[in-house]
Each structure stands twice: as structure tokens, then as C-alpha cells.
Amino acid sequence: MTQDDFPKATEADVALLLExxxxxxxxxxxxxxNQIIRAFPDVRFAIVFLGSRRSDYGKPRYALPDNVVHLECxxxxxxxxxxxxxxxxxxxxxxxxxxxxxxxxxxxxxGTPDLSTFEKLARELMPGGSLTQExxxxxxxxxxxxxxxxxRFCSDPSFVDYFWTVRIMHLPLWMLARxxxxxxxxxxxxxxxxxxxxxxxxxxxxxxGLPLILSEHGIYxxxxxxxxxxxxxxxxxxxxxxxxxxxxxxxxxxxxxxFEWLGRMCYDAADPIIALYENNRLRQVADGAPAERxxxxxxxxxxxxxxALRSQRSEKIPPVLCLIGRVVPIKDVKTFIRAMRILLNRMxxxxxxxxxxxxxxxxxxxxxxxxxxxxxxxDRFKFLGFQKIDELMPKIGIVVLSSISEALPLVILEGYAxxxxxxxxxVGSCRQLVYxxxxxxxxxxxxxxxxGIADPQAFAEAAIDLLEPDNWYSAQAAGIARVEKYxxxxxxxxxxRAVYDKALSQPAAPPASAMPRCPMHQxxx
Numbered sequence: 001m002t003q004d005d006f007p008k009a010t011e012a013d014v015a016l017l018l019e020x021x022x023x024x025x026x027x028x029x030x031x032x033x034n035q036i037i038r039a040f041p042d043v044r045f046a047i048v049f050l051g052s053r054r055s056d057y058g059k060p061r062y063a064l065p066d067n068v069v070h071l072e073c074x075x076x077x078x079x080x081x082x083x084x085x086x087x088x089x090x091x092x093x094x095x096x097x098x099x100x101x102x103x104x105x106x107x108x109x110x111g112t113p114d115l116s117t118f119e120k121l122a123r124e125l126m127p128g129g130s131l132t133q134e135x136x137x138x139x140x141x142x143x144x145x146x147x148x149x150x151x152r153f154c155s156d157p158s159f160v161d162y163f164w165t166v167r168i169m170h171l172p173l174w175m176l177a178r179x180x181x182x183x184x185x186x187x188x189x190x191x192x193x194x195x196x197x198x199x200x201x202x203x204x205x206x207x208x209g210l211p212l213i214l215s216e217h218g219i220y221x222x223x224x225x226x227x228x229x230x231x232x233x234x235x236x237x238x239x240x241x242x243x244x245x246x247x248x249x250x251x252x253x254x255x256x257x258x259f260e261w262l263g264r265m266c267y268d269a270a271d272p273i274i275a276l277y278e279n280n281r282l283r284q285v286a287d288g289a290p291a292e293r294x295x296x297x298x299x300x301x302x303x304x305x306x307x308a309l310r311s312q313r314s315e316k317i318p319p320v321l322c323l324i325g326r327v328v329p330i331k332d333v334k335t336f337i338r339a340m341r342i343l344l345n346r347m348x349x350x351x352x353x354x355x356x357x358x359x360x361x362x363x364x365x366x367x368x369x370x371x372x373x374x375x376x377x378x379d380r381f382k383f384l385g386f387q388k389i390d391e392l393m394p395k396i397g398i399v400v401l402s403s404i405s406e407a408l409p410l411v412i413l414e415g416y417a418x419x420x421x422x423x424x425x426x427v428g429s430c431r432q433l434v435y436x437x438x439x440x441x442x443x444x445x446x447x448x449x450x451x452g453i454a455d456p457q458a459f460a461e462a463a464i465d466l467l468e469p470d471n472w473y474s475a476q477a478a479g480i481a482r483v484e485k486y487x488x489x490x491x492x493x494x495x496x497r498a499v500y501d502k503a504l505s506q507p508a509a510p511p512a513s514a515m516p517r518c519p520m521h522q523x524x525x
Contacts, residue, residue: 009070012046013504015186015204019050019197023060023071026357026386027326028410029192029217030062032299037065039493043500046070046186048179050197052077058359074179076172076196093130094141119265122203125177133174137167169258176200180207188503191266192217195259198266205269211503214270215297216284217407264288272499276408277429278437297499298429299408300492303484305390306417310480312394313419317472321423321463322353322396324389324411325403327365332425332454334371336402339459341375347464351380353396355387393418398466403427404453413487416479421472422448423462433482441486447479 016022022033037045045068051057054075064071124131136142150162176196180203190213191201198214205212267273267289274297275281285291321340325331333354340352358365365383372381389411399415399422406428413433415422424430434450436442449462465471 006071006073007064007069009044009046009184011044011185012070013044013186014188014190014500015046015048015183017048017050017189017191017197017201019193019195020052021192022047022049023062023064024049024051024057025360026061028407031410032217033192034062034065035489036493036496037068039489040497040500041065041067043067043504044069046184047072048183048197048200049073050176050200051075054078070184072179072183074175076175077168093124093135095130119206119268122173122177122199122265123206125173126203126207127178127181129177133171136170136174165254169255172196173199177203180204186210188500188506189213190215190503191270194263194266196262198270199262202265202269211506212266212270213272213274213499213503214266215274216280217276260287274499277432279429280407297492297495298487299410299413300487300489301410301413301417301483303417303488306393306414307419307480309390309393309417310419314394317467317469318395318397319347319350319467320353320396321350321398321400322355322392323400323402324387324392325356325401326360327354327356327358327368327383328361329364330403330405332402332404333364333368335425335454335456335459336400337368337372337375337377337381338456339402339463340372340377340381342456342460343463344377344380346460347467348380350463350467351382352377353382353384355384355392357386358383389414389418393420396420397472398423398448398463400459400463401425401427401430402459406430408433413483416447416483416487419476419480421466421475421479423459423466424448424450425453425459426450427453436482441482444481444485445478446475447482448475 016033016037018033021027022030047068047070049071051073052075054073121131123129146163146166147159150159154162176199180200183204188211189201189204191197192215194214194216201212201214204210264287267284267287271290271293273284273289273294275284275294276298277296281294281296284294321336321343323331323333323336327333336352336354340350343350343352354368369383372383393415397420399411399420401409401412401422401424403409403425404427406424408429409424412422412424412430422430422434424434431450432441434448435446436444449466451458451462466475
């Protein structure tokens with residue numbers, strides 16, 4: 001399917017604002033989006049896909065359901081301005097750039113944020129506003145702002161890197177303002193993250209008076225911090241004498257504050273604000289989400305379809321540990337590989353599998369393959385690429401997650417439904433999924449094991465313990481009981497039906513108090 005083949009419509013019911021996920025990227029969030037769309041065939045969805053560069057994505061990974069009536073794709077970093085084109089000098093709007101200065105001063109304030117400056121500035125980005133993209137790129141006021149901030153705050157000696165960092169960070173905002181201006185009429189908005197997609201949602205909600213639903217799978221600002229800490233593309237040219245080991249480079253600090261403010265703007269406009277589990281809801285509140293608008297709606301899986309896979313399992317427990325997911329740093333695949341070396345020393349018949357795409361970060365995937373080879377894992381460790389869950393689950397003994405960050409992983413629930421226990425790092429809701437949330441849930445038993453982050457020895461020892469037949473069958477029974485009681489997909493669909501019904505019943509320009517409230521209580525499952 002090419003861009004020309006995408007469905008187009010003149011109106012829709014719900015606009016899904018998706019940053020770097022469905023339909024181009026496979027994985028948990030995209031699978032969830034696919035679930036939601038297919039669960040409500042009576043709702044007409046318009047999808048706004050936001051990507052980095054067009055070249056970063058191949059063909060869509062998902063077939064579009066019939067109720068996706070409109071799809072448009074926008075790439076935030078394809079065009080960083082006029083390349084080699086002579087432009088006329090510009091003065092720039094003094095008052096607009098004064099707001100920019102005030103906003104950047106507020107970035108450094110660790111107290112309670114005043115969003116009014118940010119919202120006023122966001123309106124000026126819209127077509128017809130006083131802060132134009134051309135002024136940002138080419139005006140005297142913009143040059144003065146950038147050079148002044150560089151002298152005041154940036155200890156990194158490279159002005160060129162600073163200049164382009166500022167451009168890369170801010171230019172998508174004008175593109176998103178144009179997207180907001182030109183999007184077809186819809187009745188409600190739904191974003192599955194804050195960040196740029198959340199900023200677009202806030203622009204649309206404020207400019208059109210539409211209800212904005214936010215469903216956060218992971219906490220965007222937390223995950224972006226992890227990316228920024230690990231990133232090599234954000235350059236830090238300070239030499240060893242200039243660096244303070246306790247200090248993040250100004251570039252990274254600037255990005256982190258930027259995403260925090262995008263998140264606050266989305267939280268301010270969204271109602272309801274949905275988390276997958278209680279710890280993430282509390283994190284949302286700590287990051288600025290109004291507590292009264294927050295709630296939990298956990299993921300759910302297709303119990304009936306997946307439970308049929310249990311009959312396909314052999315009587316013998318296969319000593320196969322399988323990581324089902326993208327081969328990217330946040331999944332910490334290298335810890336799993338190192339754990340397999342320890343495990344194989346004591347259990348030579350075991351196997352480790354990676355079932356997931358390697359094209360998102362080819363450099364990291366290559367490092368993982370080289371690590372497995374250097375550790376002599378040979379044919380006991382396999383990179384399988386993308387696999388269908390239904391074909392994979394009957395062949396494996398343990399679903400593993402070695403991630404350094406997760407929310408509420410669908411793959412763990414899918415494993416439970418198919419009769420496969422899990423071994424996970426202690427991230428996101430994984431401890432809750434394995435050991436239970438409250439007393440009633442905990443009474444069901446442990447559905448696997450949880451270990452610390454980046455600890456291959458503990459990972460290997462937990463795997464050996466879990467593969468003991470008595471422990472494995474006990475964990476299997478607990479997982480089946482837990483997923484059937486708390487995490488069936490129809491439970492999730494019922495809750496989102498209530499959210500959509502309220503959002504779609506609102507008048508065209510509702511007051512804030514009339515926006516849809518979450519139909520779930522704030523705690524529990």
C-alpha cells in the first residue's frame with residue numbers, strides 16, 4: 001500500500017493521533033491500536049501518523065480495518081528548512097519572541113508550571129499567527145534568541161550543534177500546527193502518548209473545542225529520558241576537563257524539559273487521562289496531570305482465541321526462553337543473551353529465541369548478534385525475526401522480558417492466555433502481572449518470576465527455578481487464572497466503549513467541565 005492508496009474521507013468520528021506506531025511499526029502499542037479499531041466497527045477512525053523521516057519506515061505492518069476511513073502521514077524531520085535557497089532578511093515579531101524567551105525561562109523553573117505562556121505561544125504557531133516558521137528560521141529576532149541562550153546556558157563549545165538541535169526540536173511544532181489546521185472534521189480526538197502527538201491533540205482540542213482522550217501505555221517523558229540518556233545522536237563536545245560527571249549536557253537537559261512541557265500541555269487539555277496501571281497513573285499526576293481526570297484501564301487479550309493454543313502444547317515443558325519484541329536498546333536484549341550463556345552452562349538443552357523485527361535499530365541488532373556469537377551460543381540462540389504469536393506460543397516454555405522500561409506488556413498477558421509463564425525484569429506493571437495487585441489477586445499465585453534490571457545472573461537462576469516442573473505448572477495455572485479474571489479484552493473494550501460514547505455525545509464546542517470523564521475508578525485493575 002502506497003500513500004496514494006490510503007483511504008481519504010471528508011469527516012470521521014474519532015481522530016487517532018499516533019506517533020511512531022500503527023500502522024508502520026509492529027509491537028505492543030500498535031497491536032493495542034489495532035485491537036481498539038477492530039473492536040468498534042461502528043466508529044469511523046481517521047488516523048494521523050507522525051513519523052520521524054519517511055525513509056525510516058517501510059510498508060505498513062498492519063492491514064487497515066474497514067472502519068479506518070482516513071489516513072494521513074506526516075514526517076517531522078524530513079524538511080529542516082530551505083536548503084541552499086536564498087531568503088530575504090526578516091525582522092520577526094518582537095512580542096512573539098518575547099513569549100519564546102519567557103517560555104524558555106519557565107523551562108528552567110522546577111516549581112508548578114504556568115501553562116498560559118505555552119498555550120498563547122502555541123496559538124501563535126497556527127497559520128495566521130504572529131510566530132511563523134519563516135521567522136523562526138530566518139529572522140533577526142530568532143538569531144538573537146538562539147545566540148543569547150547559547151552564551152547563557154550552553155557549556156558545550158559547539159554552536160553549530162546547538163543551532164541545529166534547536167531547529168530539529170522546534171520545527172515539528174509548525175508542521176503540527178498546519179496538520180491541526182487542515183485535519184478533516186472529527187467529533188473526538190484520541191492520542192496514545194503525549195509528546196508531539198499529544199501536542200497536536202492539545203492544539204486540536206483548544207482550537208476546535210473537541211474532547212481529547214489520552215491513553216498512555218508508557219509514560220512518554222520517562223521513555224524519552226531513557227532514550228536521551230542513551231542517545232548518541234545528541235552530541236556533547238565538551239572535553240574531559242570541561243565535563244562534570246554529575247551533569248547532563250545542556251542539549252539533553254533542553255530536550256527533557258521540552259518534552260516535559262509538551263506533556264503538561266497535553267495533560268491540561270485531555271480528559272480522561274488513562275493509564276494502564278496504578279503506578280503509571282501516579283506518575284502522570286506527579287508530572288502534572290489533574291488527578292481527578294486520571295484512571296486506569298488495563299490492557300486485555302483475546303482469551304478465547306489464545307486459550308485454544310494450550311491444547312497444541314506437548315506434555316514436556318520445552319526449555320525454550322523467548323523474548324517477543326523489537327530488538328532495540330530499551331528491551332535490553334543483551335542482558336537476555338548474557339543470561340543465556342549462564343543458563344546453558346547449567347542447562348545445555350535450553351534455547352533462547354528472539355522473535356521480533358531488527359530493522360528499527362540495525363546497529364543495536366548487529367551488536368546483539370555479535371554478542372551471541374562471541375559468547376559461543378551457536379545454534380542454542382536464534383534470531384527468528386517477526387513471528388505470529390499463535391504459531392510461537394505452543395513451542396516455548398517461558399516468555400521473557402529483559403526490558404529497562406515497560407508499561408503493561410501485552411505479550412505477558414498473551415503468554416498467560418496461551419499457557420506460558422513469564423520471566424521479567426522489575427519494570428512497569430510486570431510485578432503486578434506476575435505476583436498480583438491486591439490480596440485477592442495475589443492469592444492466585446505467582447505466574448512466573450521477576451528479577452532486577454540488567455542482572456544476567458539473577459535472570460538465569462530465575463529461569464532455572466521456573467523450569468522446574470512443579471514451579472512451571474503452578475505458574476502456568478496462576479497466569480491462566482489471572483488473565484481470565486482481570487485482563488480479558490472484552491473488559492477493556494467495555495471500558496473504552498464508555499469513554500468513546502461520552503466523548504462522541506459531546507456538543508461541538510463543549511466547556512471543559514462537559515468533556516468525558518473516565519468511567520473507571522482511580523485504583524485497582
